[in-house]
Amino acid sequence: MAEPRVVLSAANVSVSYRIGSRKFGSFKEFVLSRLRGESNDLREFHALSDVSIDIGAGHCVGLIGHNGSGKSTLLKVLAGILRARDGRINVNGRMTSLIELGVGFDSELQARDNIYLGCSLMGFSRAEIDAHFDQILDFAQLRDFMDFPLKNYSSGMYARLGFACATAFNPDILLVDEVLAVGDEAFQARCHKRINELKSKGSGIVLVTHDMGAVQQFCDSVCVLDHGKLVYQGTPQEGIARYRSLIGVQ
Amino acid sequence: MEYVVSQQSRGHRLELVKLLIRRDLKVRYRGSFLGYLWSMLNPLLMMTVMTVVFSHAMRVDLPNYPIYILSGLLAWNMFSQSINLGVRSFVDNAALLKKVRIPSWIFSSATIGSAFVHACFAFVPYIVIALATGFSFSVGLLQLPLVMLLFYLFVQGVVLMIATLNVFFRDVGHVVEPILQIVFYASPVLYPVSALPEKYRVLLDFNPVSHYLRGFRSALYSFPILTVADWSAMAAISAFSLFLGSWVYNRGRDRFLYYL
Numbered sequence: 001m002a003e004p005r006v007v008l009s010a011a012n013v014s015v016s017y018r019i020g021s022r023k024f025g026s027f028k029e030f031v032l033s034r035l036r037g038e039s040n041d042l043r044e045f046h047a048l049s050d051v052s053i054d055i056g057a058g059h060c061v062g063l064i065g066h067n068g069s070g071k072s073t074l075l076k077v078l079a080g081i082l083r084a085r086d087g088r089i090n091v092n093g094r095m096t097s098l099i100e101l102g103v104g105f106d107s108e109l110q111a112r113d114n115i116y117l118g119c120s121l122m123g124f125s126r127a128e129i130d131a132h133f134d135q136i137l138d139f140a141q142l143r144d145f146m147d148f149p150l151k152n153y154s155s156g157m158y159a160r161l162g163f164a165c166a167t168a169f170n171p172d173i174l175l176v177d178e179v180l181a182v183g184d185e186a187f188q189a190r191c192h193k194r195i196n197e198l199k200s201k202g203s204g205i206v207l208v209t210h211d212m213g214a215v216q217q218f219c220d221s222v223c224v225l226d227h228g229k230l231v232y233q234g235t236p237q238e239g240i241a242r243y244r245s246l247i248g249v250q
Numbered sequence: 251m252e253y254v255v256s257q258q259s260r261g262h263r264l265e266l267v268k269l270l271i272r273r274d275l276k277v278r279y280r281g282s283f284l285g286y287l288w289s290m291l292n293p294l295l296m297m298t299v300m301t302v303v304f305s306h307a308m309r310v311d312l313p314n315y316p317i318y319i320l321s322g323l324l325a326w327n328m329f330s331q332s333i334n335l336g337v338r339s340f341v342d343n344a345a346l347l348k349k350v351r352i353p354s355w356i357f358s359s360a361t362i363g364s365a366f367v368h369a370c371f372a373f374v375p376y377i378v379i380a381l382a383t384g385f386s387f388s389v390g391l392l393q394l395p396l397v398m399l400l401f402y403l404f405v406q407g408v409v410l411m412i413a414t415l416n417v418f419f420r421d422v423g424h425v426v427e428p429i430l431q432i433v434f435y436a437s438p439v440l441y442p443v444s445a446l447p448e449k450y451r452v453l454l455d456f457n458p459v460s461h462y463l464r465g466f467r468s469a470l471y472s473f474p475i476l477t478v479a480d481w482s483a484m485a486a487i488s489a490f491s492l493f494l495g496s497w498v499y500n501r502g503r504d505r506f507l508y509y510l
Contacts, residue, residue, distance in 0.1 A: 103346060
């Protein structure tokens with residue numbers, strides 16, 4: 001089998017925060033501590049160290065690891081939200097990130113305005129949203145409720161609209177953070193179908209999750225993170241075993 | 251680090267700013283009975299009070315004083331609302347900035363845009379009062395778009411700077427209000443420049459807002475047509491403000507996420 005085209009690659013990515021022993025909430029504290037000559041001894045915290053991954057077209061890569069292992073940080077760096085200290089990231093194509101469903105929705109507005117607002121925040125143009133508008137409404141099954149302000153929606157309806165917006169555009173790359181378990185079973189089944197559809201159309205997918213069932217269901221390969229380091233990259237079976245031994249669960 | 255994107259879609263940012271402005275305007279008067287009318291009634295009310303106070307108590311004697319006040323308030327409201335809301339534009343949108351890849355300046359522009367649109371509602375009472383008092387519009391009105399553009403650039407620079415600083419030191423948000431008060435009374439919004447003693451008038455030149463006020467008054471009140479010197483002053487202040495604002499913003503933007 002030929003190697004698929006790489007749609008997203010990260011090379012030697014490192015993220016570190018400097019955590020001061022004190023935090024300056026205000027200018028007063030900042031000046032006072034300087035006047036007193038107190039040193040704000042900074043501790044370097046390595047959220048990610050030297051991580052490299054490639055995501056091929058039509059491939060789904062699972063990111064797993066314990067809480068605080070750096071999964072979400074890596075996803076944010078891939079999405080271009082967080083700036084890494086070192087490394088290089090190449091994005092070949094349109095990318096959508098699903099770090100939270102319904103980002104940018106305004107609860108006072110109706111579904112229509114929110115679709116335009118949410119999709120526009122994800123970087124899609126008016127013309128593109130026009131073209132996918134009906135598809136989004138139908139997928140979310142909210143046509144009957146499109147004139148209601150979002151504050152009257154149930155949380156499931158809200159999530160459905162968010163998922164529909166993010167996956168409508170056949171992105172080349174889709175980044176997903178733990179949001180697949182939304183809505184009722186029927187909607188979940190349609191979400192799963194949609195993810196598989198995107199995969200078969202050639203979208204490269206990165207899935208951050210604690211749900212090993214989802215990993216087995218969708219992922220072609222798995223990356224295991226441990227304290228910011230990539231400790232395993234390979235098949236889902238072995239990755240899951242590795243992850244479980246790391247967190248001490250059999 | 252390097253972040254390389256092969257297919258960049260930058261063209262939609264203006265559309266996004268427009269959508270954000272529309273959202274602001276739609277949400278603003280939800281649940282209020284008079285809705286947008288408030289944006290027109292407020293300057294009218296202010297004008298009435300100020301006309302009574304200044305022309306009777308302070309003996310200001312200007313022709314068409316209500317128009318003088320309305321034109322000043324129009325510009326001032328653009329400025330004060332932009333600053334008041336703009337200073338928080340990054341902090342208020344922290345939830346979004348943490349979850350979508352979007353340049354943060356967009357939120358500052360949208361906030362200023364919506365403050366400007368909002369202040370423009372005051373054109374309605376302006377026109378009504380102008381017609382009622384028999385004020386004759388001059389060709390100076392044609393200067394208005396360019397004056398407003400330069401004013402916008404000036405405000406954008408200021409907001410970029412204070413909104414960035416506010417991310418690192420939340421004090422900035424608190425100090426803005428008293429400073430606005432001082433600038434309000436230090437600017438000829440309600441009183442004519444001639445009401446100031448001769449020796450203080452020179453100081454007005456150091457107040458950037460006063461230069462734009464002259465521009466607005468030249469367009470909306472019977473001030474003389476702007477000279478090359480007037481235009482240069484406005485252009486220079488706008489350019490400087492935008493330069494300083496962008497510089498501060500560019501230095502801070504990559505660290506926002508750690509402070510928001």
